[in-house]
Ligand SMILES: CC(=O)N[C@H]1[C@@H](OP(=O)(O)OP(=O)(O)OC[C@H]2O[C@@H](n3ccc(=O)[nH]c3=O)[C@H](O)[C@@H]2O)O[C@H](CO)[C@@H](O)[C@@H]1O
């Protein structure tokens with residue numbers, strides 16, 4: 001559990017790690033390469049380690065030196081991913097695309113990840129079927145094979161710009177026969193990062209970062225040395241940590257253009273976000289936090305992965321804010337925990353109305369998912385008294401040394417073994 005003594009100001013600077021969601025997709029992409037890959041700026045996270053275990057189970061050799069991963073995918077010995085690990089993270093499913101493209105066969109259990117909605121994989125499956133794959137879901141496992149061992153380029157329209165489906169299909173198409181066009185593709189920076197990684201191995205991809213992505217299949221991809229982009233959600237979490245504790249903070253290793261919706265909304269609450277050096281952002285806090293509305297949307301809209309943290313900030317704003325979650329159908333579970341801390345929030349469907357209060361009070365709370373955990377940490381930093389957060393396994397999936405980074409900034413928080 002995490003014990004937080006609230007109401008301390010933060011100060012100084014913090015280094016943002018590599019992006020979890022980029023690193024995980026790119027690790028899946030390593031399956032496409034029949035040589036070795038070096039990945040830099042890979043965060044040391046439970047999810048990344050789990051993805052590493054999946055790759056190792058397929059025969060890929062993996063070594064970590066600090067934030068660099070060396071992966072040798074010359075020999076893939078099997079196309080079957082282990083249930084025990086796949087069931088724990090969403091991104092593990094994305095290997096179905098590269099496995100099918102490389103081996104012509106894949107058996108991947110239905111994935112896990114944060115419990116924030118039903119999270120089906122129908123868009124991934126339909127796209128692979130459009131590329132000629134035969135797919136059957138039996139006993140919780142997606143079995144897919146490509147006749148004659150090769151996927152075929154296709155025109156694919158996604159009903160929703162799913163990040164994972166765009167990534168799965170883009171990877172699959174890099175080694176398919178002919179051209180693939182993905183319409184209504186996700187435009188997230190992590191999709192662009194994955195495309196850049198694939199291009200660095202010789203893939204032919206155009207349009208990543210727009211709604212239409214073209215991929216011309218090649219017969220083989222080669223070795224690469226690639227640096228993962230900084231984590232925009234970790235950066236956003238630290239910006240909100242500064243805003244909620246009314247502290248000035250400098251963030252290093254951030255790409256400001258990936259944070260446009262968040263910065264705009266932070267400025268509506270009265271904070272100032274200033275671009276300093278290359279890849280640096282400084283937050284100057286508001287004297288009083290002003291209420292504002294947010295609605296989560298696919299990129300470049302406000303990120304669903306920042307909704308919980310931003311809601312924590314709005315609990316202390318002057319006035320009423322409306323938070324609308326449109327991406328996932330069950331991503332407001334942090335509301336009940338914030339209420340324990342004195343927040344005044346009413347929920348109707350996918351909308352939360354937050355009536356700002358002058359002060360939160362520390363309380364024992366339960367972290368229900370990754371970003372909900374981060375929101376509770378932020379609320380605990382601002383609250384009066386002690387907050388105790390249970391169930392840290394979610395936090396460790398997605399934040400590299402969050403409490404150590406916060407301690408360096410002056411926060412008073414410690415991790416403790418659970419006392420039974
Ligand atoms: C590992 C990773 O990168 N995770 C991110 C990724 O998740 P993930 O790739 O799972 O998110 P998607 O963009 O696919 O999901 C968005 C919506 O589409 C629905 N959907 C998705 C696929 C599908 O086949 N059918 C379907 O209906 C989902 O249930 C959800 O309601 O993007 C999300 C949206 O930005 C982020 O919150 C996650 O942090």
Ligand SMILES: C=C(OP(=O)(O)O)C(=O)O
Pocket residue numbers: 021089090091112113114115116305370371398
């Ligand atoms: C929802 C998230 O992760 P995952 O898709 O891995 O569950 C997240 O990073 O906020």
